[in-house]
Amino acid sequence: MAMFTTSWDDGHPLDLRMADLLARYGFAGTFYVPRRIPAGAACGPEGLPVIHGDSLRELGKAFEIGSHTLDHSDLAAVRIDEARRQVVGGKDWLEDELGHRVPGFCYPKGSHSPAIRRVVRDAGFSYARTTNDLYGHVRADPYQMPVSLHFYPRPRSELLRRLVKGGAWHARARTAVAAMRGGDLLSCLQAALDHVCRTGGMFHLWGHSWELEKFGGWRILEAFLGYAAERVPQQRRMTNGRLAQRAKLASQRRFAWLAPLAAAATLGEPGIVAEPLQRSPGPAAPLEERVEIEPADTRAFTGGRRLRWAMAR
Ligand SMILES: [Zn+2]
Numbered sequence: 199m200a201m202f203t204t205s206w207d208d209g210h211p212l213d214l215r216m217a218d219l220l221a222r223y224g225f226a227g228t229f230y231v232p233r234r235i236p237a238g239a240a241c242g243p244e245g246l247p248v249i250h251g252d253s254l255r256e257l258g259k260a261f262e263i264g265s266h267t268l269d270h271s272d273l274a275a276v277r278i279d280e281a282r283r284q285v286v287g288g289k290d291w292l293e294d295e296l297g298h299r300v301p302g303f304c305y306p307k308g309s310h311s312p313a314i315r316r317v318v319r320d321a322g323f324s325y326a327r328t329t330n331d332l333y334g335h336v337r338a339d340p341y342q343m344p345v346s347l348h349f350y351p352r353p354r355s356e357l358l359r360r361l362v363k364g365g366a367w368h369a370r371a372r373t374a375v376a377a378m379r380g381g382d383l384l385s386c387l388q389a390a391l392d393h394v395c396r397t398g399g400m401f402h403l404w405g406h407s408w409e410l411e412k413f414g415g416w417r418i419l420e421a422f423l424g425y426a427a428e429r430v431p432q433q434r435r436m437t438n439g440r441l442a443q444r445a446k447l448a449s450q451r452r453f454a455w456l457a458p459l460a461a462a463a464t465l466g467e468p469g470i471v472a473e474p475l476q477r478s479p480g481p482a483a484p485l486e487e488r489v490e491i492e493p494a495d496t497r498a499f500t501g502g503r504r505l506r507w508a509m510a511r
Pocket residue numbers: 207208266270306307
């Protein structure tokens with residue numbers, strides 16, 4: 199049985215509509231929010247509005263909120279000092295807004311490198327989502343969380359181009375081929391989800407609410423969520439944070455047999471604890487329970503938010 203998660207980037211006010219829709223179908227999700235998106239910052243020349251204050255906190259009561267830097271900065275395109283300022287500053291700002299720890303990060307434009315991933319890890323994040331797509335399973339490195347499909351209409355040739363360009367073909371080809379069996383966006387998503395449900399992997403849908411508005415994707419998303427709701431049981435629907443936790447546990451179990459070897463290799467080095475694949479500076483603090491979405495919260499959020507959404511239109 200597949201694990202199912204969704205994530206939505208940029209903190210646009212339309213994320214509130216997205217939250218309504220997810221809640222209506224009982225799905226969890228993670229919203230990645232920068233402090234601001236100025237003109238020219240990756241999403242077009244005009245910049246984009248970002249939710250703050252009470253709206254952001256309301257969203258955070260029912261969904262996970264992750265960081266997306268201070269200014270939606272393309273981290274691979276700036277000096278490492280500036281990248282660090284963007285990553286650390288974005289975390290501090292968001293934690294001040296929400297009043298609790300923020301374990302999740304998402305690279306603006308999907309831009310990352312080994313140096314950028316170290317900056318994110320050292321800032322205290324537990325995981326980071328990429329835009330590395332066409333994956334139908336989780337990966338061991340929590341700072342390279344992959345996705346399955348971008349919620350955006352693409353022809354088969356574009357999916358093929360992305361598969362070839364993105365490498366790791368052995369890991370991505372099956373999901374890509376399944377998606378290419380579909381024609382339009384909805385059938386492409388359905389075919390990929392069916393594949394992941396059969397193989398028992400992970401399905402991670404991501405996108406932008408402002409983008410859905412531009413190409414008229416709301417009805418398609420609703421149709422897909424209805425399709426997924428019939429196939430994915432409640433307990434397999436989760437935030438990105440919970441998926442990262444599950445991936446970490448699975449990775450530790452898979453490599454548990456290496457622990458005695460690693461321990462032997464550290465004999466004579468008192469204080470070193472063998473933890474294969476433990477890349478963070480120390481054991482990561484458990485994610486707070488607020489990353490979980492409970493059915494009761496979902497119902498409460500749907501009612502209140504839908505009202506506010508209707509009033510804001
Ligand atoms: Zn973004």
